[in-house]
Amino acid sequence: MNVVPLGVVDVAYYSSHAAQYLQNLLKTVEALPFLQQVIDELSADASVGWNCQTGAMLGDDHIHAIELEIAPMHDYGDFVEAFTFEDSVSEPERVHAFALYSRIAESAEFAGVQALHDADTLAECELMALLALRKINHLKAGRTWVIQ
Numbered sequence: 133m134n135v136v137p138l139g140v141v142d143v144a145y146y147s148s149h150a151a152q153y154l155q156n157l158l159k160t161v162e163a164l165p166f167l168q169q170v171i172d173e174l175s176a177d178a179s180v181g182w183n184c185q186t187g188a189m190l191g192d193d194h195i196h197a198i199e200l201e202i203a204p205m206h207d208y209g210d211f212v213e214a215f216t217f218e219d220s221v222s223e224p225e226r227v228h229a230f231a232l233y234s235r236i237a238e239s240a241e242f243a244g245v246q247a248l249h250d251a252d253t254l255a256e257c258e259l260m261a262l263l264a265l266r267k268i269n270h271l272k273a274g275r276t277w278v279i280q
Contacts, residue, residue, distance in 0.1 A: 141234075141268050143261045146203035147217040157258055167262070174259075175266050182260075184233075184247035191246075194268050198243055199235040202257050205250070230257035232264065 145153035161167050174180050181188025203214035207228040220227045229250045235243040248264055251257040 141197050141200060141265060141272070143258075143265065144199050144201045145217055146201060146214055149217070153217065157261075161262070170259075171262050171266050174263050175270075180263070182249050182264075184231075184249055190248070190264065190267055192271070193236055193246075194234060194264075195271050196237045197234045197268050197272075198237050200248070200261050200264055200268075201233055201235065202254070202261060203231050203233075205229045205231045230254050232257050232261050234264070234268075 143154055143157060144150050147153055182190055185191060204217060204220040204227045206213050206215060206226040212228075212231075214231060215226065229252060231247060232249045232251070233245050233247045236246055237243050249257065249260045251260060
């Protein structure tokens with residue numbers, strides 16, 4: 133089965149097998165059509181926030197987003213570090229959270245990184261990625277009224 137991309141902006145995983153992780157996410161979305169309804173409801177819910185964004189709101193600068201990425205995170209106390217999904221399998225004790233962040237084009241040669249959401253579970257992070265995709269794709273399509 134060939135699964136189509138999720139929209140204008142796609143999700144990457146911090147992994148050498150990123151394409152396989154994305155295919156699994158796409159297949160899950162396809163196999164569970166109720167997820168689209170859940171995403172619709174969440175995108176209309178003003179109480180759903182982004183715990184790494186100012187005011188818990190997705191910024192308008194996301195019209196320039198070129199990619200979302202999910203990575204396992206290790207918290208050292210004074211700083212956090214992203215590491216690969218392969219490393220998280222071999223060292224599961226290092227996984228303190230999963231981070232969702234966006235790459236925003238600042239010029240033709242450079243894309244900055246902006247944290248969107250930290251989650252305790254990969255499932256929550258992937259759900260927030262699907263929600264971010266919906267909102268960013270709407271923003272890029274000129275429907276800014278859905279951005280919260």
